[in-house]
Amino acid sequence: xxxxxxxxxxxxxxIEIIPKFNLDGVIHLISGDIGPFRAGLPLIVPLWxxxxxxxxxxxxxxxxxxxxxxxxxxxxxxxxxxKFFTKMPHEHYLxxxxxxxxxxxxxxxxxxxxxxxxxxxxxxxxxxxxxxxNTFVNSGGIHASLDHLTQLEINSIxxxxxxxxxxxxxxxxxxxxxxxxxxxxxxxxxxxxTTDSFLSSSFHSxx
Amino acid sequence: xxxxxxxxxxxELLQNEDLDEDDNEEKLTAQDVLEIIEKAWLNEKFSxxxxxxxxxxxxxxxxxxxxxxSNISFLQSTDIQVDIYKFELERIRYIIxxxxxxxxxxxxxxAFYVLExxxxxxxxxxxxxxxxxxxxxxxxxxxxIHFDSILKKMPWNLQTLEDPNKRIKPNMDSYVFLRANxxxxxxxxxxxxxxxxxxxxLLENSQHLxxxxxxxxxxxxxxxxxx
Numbered sequence: 001x002x003x004x005x006x007x008x009x010x011x012x013x014x015i016e017i018i019p020k021f022n023l024d025g026v027i028h029l030i031s032g033d034i035g036p037f038r039a040g041l042p043l044i045v046p047l048w049x050x051x052x053x054x055x056x057x058x059x060x061x062x063x064x065x066x067x068x069x070x071x072x073x074x075x076x077x078x079x080x081x082x083k084f085f086t087k088m089p090h091e092h093y094l095x096x097x098x099x100x101x102x103x104x105x106x107x108x109x110x111x112x113x114x115x116x117x118x119x120x121x122x123x124x125x126x127x128x129x130x131x132x133x134n135t136f137v138n139s140g141g142i143h144a145s146l147d148h149l150t151q152l153e154i155n156s157i158x159x160x161x162x163x164x165x166x167x168x169x170x171x172x173x174x175x176x177x178x179x180x181x182x183x184x185x186x187x188x189x190x191x192x193x194t195t196d197s198f199l200s201s202s203f204h205s206x207x
Numbered sequence: 208x209x210x211x212x213x214x215x216x217x218x219e220l221l222q223n224e225d226l227d228e229d230d231n232e233e234k235l236t237a238q239d240v241l242e243i244i245e246k247a248w249l250n251e252k253f254s255x256x257x258x259x260x261x262x263x264x265x266x267x268x269x270x271x272x273x274x275x276x277s278n279i280s281f282l283q284s285t286d287i288q289v290d291i292y293k294f295e296l297e298r299i300r301y302i303i304x305x306x307x308x309x310x311x312x313x314x315x316x317x318a319f320y321v322l323e324x325x326x327x328x329x330x331x332x333x334x335x336x337x338x339x340x341x342x343x344x345x346x347x348x349x350x351x352i353h354f355d356s357i358l359k360k361m362p363w364n365l366q367t368l369e370d371p372n373k374r375i376k377p378n379m380d381s382y383v384f385l386r387a388n389x390x391x392x393x394x395x396x397x398x399x400x401x402x403x404x405x406x407x408x409l410l411e412n413s414q415h416l417x418x419x420x421x422x423x424x425x426x427x428x429x430x431x432x433x434x
Contacts, residue, residue: 001252001253005305008298008301021287023287023288027288027291027292029291029292029295030237030238030241030268030271030275030295030296030299031238031241031295032238048294048298049291049294052290052291052294058287142396142398142405142418143396143405143407143415143416143417144415144416145413145414145415145416146384146414146415146416147413147414148414149414151434154384154414154434158384161382161416162381162382162383162384162416165382166378166380166381166382169380
């Protein structure tokens with residue numbers, strides 16, 4: 001899956017904004033109702049709408065509770081000390097942070113520190129993930145538990161891990177069948193030989 | 208797939224078009240339907256085989272989009288609401304097209320296998336929608352015509368292409384990521400390396416990496432969601 005599609009999914013999560021315009025009545029979206037918009041009064045909207053309104057300078061985005069330097073500092077410490085993956089403050093922490101910092105950098109308190117902290121968290125988790133994938137494949141396990149990994153993190157190992165396991169599987173199956181029915185392999189090689197020789201002879205005759 | 212089987216499928220297809228589809232209408236809001244489609248989209252993206260179709264939901268959502276669009280046309284184009292509505296519709300349309308494309312890709316890739324499986328199912332629990340079935344049947348016919356026209360020019364001993372050679376099967380044992388929507392016990396994982404079985408329990412909201420074949424029935428009954 002393309003990371004942009006995960007960003008697309010992340011944009012579904014809700015966020016609090018302060019609109020700069022008035023709009024009476026509720027907007028009935030298919031994914032749920034939002035509104036009414038009153039200038040200066042905070043309300044919750046999907047992230048995709050918040051970003052769109054912010055780009056048109058029609059609202060201010062409020063920093064989400066978890067996007068706080070102290071809390072993230074704590075989280076980073078916890079992640080560092082834990083052997084396992086810890087629960088992240090948000091299912092799409094990296095995507096949401098990146099989107100917010102790109103579009104609404106001015107609205108976020110201590111944006112640069114947040115950026116570094118989130119990046120550190122991500123790096124730490126990805127390297128933890130890589131080493132556990134390595135252990136898992138070497139141990140020859142057939143089932144892995146991936147609690148607290150976010151969708152984007154899972155996606156980052158998608159091209160590699162399942163494919164590697166599938167490949168191992170088919171290699172093992174092949175080596176099994178080779179030892180069991182060596183006869184049939186010989187047969188196919190013999191058949192191929194006859195076709196080859198037939199082909200070459202027909203080429204000769206036509207030329 | 209021989210011609211009589213194809214003819215059989217085509218006949219059933221015609222019959223299906225006559226049937227009314229209002230038997231499984233539950234009281235769902237548009238929001239519920241959207242959620243179902245979003246989940247189906249992710250499942251379809253990550254499963255090796257094609258999953259049962261969700262035509263009734265997709266059609267319902269397309270109706271809804273049409274209805275919304277006609278409503279929007281009554282609003283003034285300078286109204287900020289118009290942009291918000293349109294933006295959401297675009298997002299939903301993306302999900303639907305991505306979902307349908309993903310299914311078409313699988314149908315093309317596994318055409319022979321998919322149709323062979325379809326003939327074993329009766330018309331109520333088909334995996335393909337009517338139009339997908341039509342697409343698959345036509346795709347195979349065209350493929351056969353194409354192969355025939357090329358094979359004619361081959362040396363006589365290579366002029367026939369055995370059916371199994373054209374048949375690509377999805378790898379049902381391939382590994383998938385998933386999250387359990389509710390606790391599922393006694394999930395059996397076959398270990399092809401050592402010919403033994405292992406049993407695991409999936410707790411609610413836990414995430415796992417498992418062979419697809421172990422969880423295929425739990426995906427279809429919605430106990431687990433692919434990631």
